[in-house]
Every structure is written in structure tokens, then in C-alpha cells.
Amino acid sequence: MASIRLERQRGHAAEPANDPRAGAEGEGDSPGMYPLQASRSYPREQWYVAAYRNELPAGKPLGREIFGEPVVLFRSDSGEAAALSGLCVHRFMPLAGGQVTGGKLVCPYHGYAYGADGQCVHIPTGGKPSPHAKLRHYPVIEDGPFIWIWPGTAEKAANTPLPDLRDIGLSGDGEGWRVDTAERLDLDARPALLVDNLFDLSHIAFIHLQSLPGAEGLALIPPVFDRTDVRFRVGRTLPGFVAEPDTAIARTMPLIAGRPVFVSLHTDFYSPAMINSSGPWAYELVDGNQPGAPIAKINFVHIVTPKNETATHYFNVVSRDFDLDDEDISAQLVAQTDRVRKEDAVWIAQIEKYADRLDVRKEISTKADEGALKVRRVLQALIEAEEA
Numbered sequence: 001m002a003s004i005r006l007e008r009q010r011g012h013a014a015e016p017a018n019d020p021r022a023g024a025e026g027e028g029d030s031p032g033m034y035p036l037q038a039s040r041s042y043p044r045e046q047w048y049v050a051a052y053r054n055e056l057p058a059g060k061p062l063g064r065e066i067f068g069e070p071v072v073l074f075r076s077d078s079g080e081a082a083a084l085s086g087l088c089v090h091r092f093m094p095l096a097g098g099q100v101t102g103g104k105l106v107c108p109y110h111g112y113a114y115g116a117d118g119q120c121v122h123i124p125t126g127g128k129p130s131p132h133a134k135l136r137h138y139p140v141i142e143d144g145p146f147i148w149i150w151p152g153t154a155e156k157a158a159n160t161p162l163p164d165l166r167d168i169g170l171s172g173d174g175e176g177w178r179v180d181t182a183e184r185l186d187l188d189a190r191p192a193l194l195v196d197n198l199f200d201l202s203h204i205a206f207i208h209l210q211s212l213p214g215a216e217g218l219a220l221i222p223p224v225f226d227r228t229d230v231r232f233r234v235g236r237t238l239p240g241f242v243a244e245p246d247t248a249i250a251r252t253m254p255l256i257a258g259r260p261v262f263v264s265l266h267t268d269f270y271s272p273a274m275i276n277s278s279g280p281w282a283y284e285l286v287d288g289n290q291p292g293a294p295i296a297k298i299n300f301v302h303i304v305t306p307k308n309e310t311a312t313h314y315f316n317v318v319s320r321d322f323d324l325d326d327e328d329i330s331a332q333l334v335a336q337t338d339r340v341r342k343e344d345a346v347w348i349a350q351i352e353k354y355a356d357r358l359d360v361r362k363e364i365s366t367k368a369d370e371g372a373l374k375v376r377r378v379l380q381a382l383i384e385a386e387e388a
């Protein structure tokens with residue numbers, strides 16, 4: 001999220017959102033509330049990002065643990081990405097250390113070769129490979145900057161479209177958008193703790209005080225919740241916001257520097273794999289406090305892929321719809337998101353150390369936690385639907 005100086009809002013009075021009366025009777029006291037309940041994982045029947053597309057050049061396999069399973073990705077002769085279970089059927093050597101030869105994935109140990117469907121097609125010492133010499137094949141789709149994988153039941157993948165990310169430039173050809181990929185972080189915490197963090201703005205005043213100066217008051221603006229077919233939004237608006245000169249937001253969104261605009265700051269849950277923090281979306285200010293024509297949009301898109309029950313691949317891309325060729329803006333935005341995410345990663349991992357021992361029913365929540373609690377329920381419903 002870009003730096004926001006709340007004191008320069010016009011026509012808007014920020015109100016405390018944290019009702020101390022919520023206290024011990026807050027929403028977090030629901031019995032068994034996700035994410036800390038033992039034996040609960042993360043929704044599996046979903047599309048997840050296995051890798052950035054540019055992580056998988058032709059001719060070289062890529063290994064990645066997903067939902068606790070070793071997975072190997074490679075490109076076949078046609079150039080299409082394939083994802084297979086990552087251990088060779090012969091002696092379980094990790095195939096990520098192998099080679100791609102003639103469009104086949106070749107094991108580094110004794111040279112068994114596999115096609116994109118996972119079938120072993122060649123054994124160097126002779127003999128016809130058995131039909132049982134076959135690796136699990138995962139459904140894969142390449143779209144936008146991502147290679148998506150379906151870790152659940154393959155039949156369900158065919159009936160489930162990818163999350164619709166057109167409004168942030170990440171579906172299809174991305175016409176009119178600039179997309180920059182940030183670092184993939186190995187987060188030592190379960191995915192649900194990351195989601196909790198992404199919908200929690202009250203930590204900005206503490207963990208990100210240095211990296212997001214001026215944004216510490218955002219949690220005090222009452223959020224509006226909005227659900228569409230595409231996503232669930234926790235949104236806040238700042239009518240009359242002015243980006244002060246020489247602030248991070250003025251440097252990365254020069255179109256709004258020094259004049260009052262209408263700003264939307266929202267966090268959108270598109271799927272368990274994809275959460276967008278607008279940073280921000282700016283509109284012309286009309287009638288004193290209403291949004292007019294859109295001016296510019298920045299998105300810090302958080303991509304959550306379960307590595308295993310206590311670790312997460314934390315991808316991130318930044319998309320924007322203005323100054324598409326400005327490399328300096330891209331560099332600033334990527335540096336900002338990586339700095340902020342690394343701060344989160346350090347602290348979330350501290351909770352993970354104790355997560356299996358904690359009783360979530362004893363959490364104390366306040367009004368400020370409402371957005372994160374609502375998203376927990378969205379996740380919980382998805383998990384329960386899978387378990388039904």
C-alpha cells in the first residue's frame with residue numbers, strides 16, 4: 001500500500017473503528033474459528049500459482065513443493081508447461097534435478113524419461129515401460145504472468161475457471177496494464193496466517209511504521225464490505241485525498257500529486273490464491289466527495305500458494321494502468337512491496353512457531369479485526385464444503 005497522509009483528507013472525518021466493548025466478546029470467539037484449529041488445512045480444490053511464467057524457461061525443469069507434495073514443472077516440445085509429481089517412479093529421485101531432452105523430462109539418476117502426461121516413455125537399460133510407470137499429472141493453465149496448477153481432484157479442475165482478474169490486468173493479454181513481478185518469498189507460516197495479515201490494517205502502525213509512513217491511520221477508517229460474483233472486498237475511501245509532494249505515493253502516481261482526488265483503498269479476496277491490496281485507485285473528485293472518472297490504479301497483488309501445512313509460497317506482482325513504460329516507477333513499486341512483505345514474513349513466522357498449540361477460541365478481537373474475521377469465514381466455508 002502506498003504512503004497515505006490522512007491529515008490531508010478533505011471532507012472526511014476518520015472515525016475510530018476499534019470498539020473496545022468488543023473486547024472478550026469479539027467475533028474471534030467463535031468456536032473453532034479458522035485459522036489455528038488443528039487438522040484444518042487450506043482449500044485444496046482451487047487454482048493456485050505454481051510459478052511465474054518466467055521461472056520456467058524451455059529445457060530446464062523447476063521443482064516446487066505444493067500442499068506438501070513435490071511437484072516438477074517443465075516445458076514439452078510444444079512449449080506448453082506441464083506439472084508432474086516430482087519423484088521418479090524408479091527410485092524416487094527428485095526429478096527437478098533432471099534435464100529436458102527432446103521435450104521429455106529425464107531423471108538424473110538412471111535416465112528414465114517422461115512425457116508431459118507423466119507416462120514414462122523410455123528406460124535406458126531396455127524394456128518397455130509399464131503403463132503403471134506413470135507420474136501424477138496436474139492440470140495446468142498459463143495465463144497472464146502465472147503458471148496455474150490445480151492440486152485437487154483433476155475432474156473438478158475442468159469445471160472451474162481461473163479467478164477473474166481482468167480488473168487488475170492479470171487475466172488474458174493484460175492490454176493497458178504494466179505488470180511487474182516481485183520476489184517469491186518462502187514464508188515460514190501457514191497460508192491462513194498470511195491471509196489474516198493481509199486483511200489486517202492495524203499492524204501497519206507497528207510493523208510497517210518505517211516502510212509505510214503516513215499510512216498508520218488507515219485502520220481507523222471504518223471499512224465497507226462488498227461481495228460480488230468475482231470477489232469479497234474490504235474497502236475504505238478517502239474523498240479529497242491529496243498526495244503531498246515528495247511522498248512515495250506522489251512519486252509512484254504522479255498523475256495525482258498535489259491535487260484533491262477521490263481514493264479507494266481496498267483489499268479484495270478473489271480466491272484463496274489471490275488477494276489484491278489496491279495501492280490506491282484514484283478518481284477525479286466530483287461534488288466535493290464523490291468519485292468521478294478513474295485517473296490511475298495501482299495493485300499490489302498477493303499470491304498465496306500452500307507449500308505445506310506450515311509454510312507458504314508468497315508471490316507478488318504489482319500492476320498499474322498508467323505510465324506503462326516508466327521503469328523508475330516500476331522499480332519503486334517492486335522495492336516497496338518487497339520491503340513491506342519481508343517485514344510481514346518475519347513477524348508472521350513468529351506466530352507460526354506456536355500455532356499448533358494455540359486455542360483460537362481465546363483470541364480477543366475488536367472492531368478493527370472485522371474484515372479479517374469475515375475473510376476467515378469465507379475460507380472456512382470453502383474448507384467445510386470440501387469436507388462435506
Ligand code: FES
Pocket residue numbers: 088089090091092093107108109110111112
Ligand atoms: S531414480 Fe529415476 S531413473 Fe532411477
Ligand SMILES: [Fe+2]
Pocket residue numbers: 197203207208340344
Ligand atoms: Fe503487512
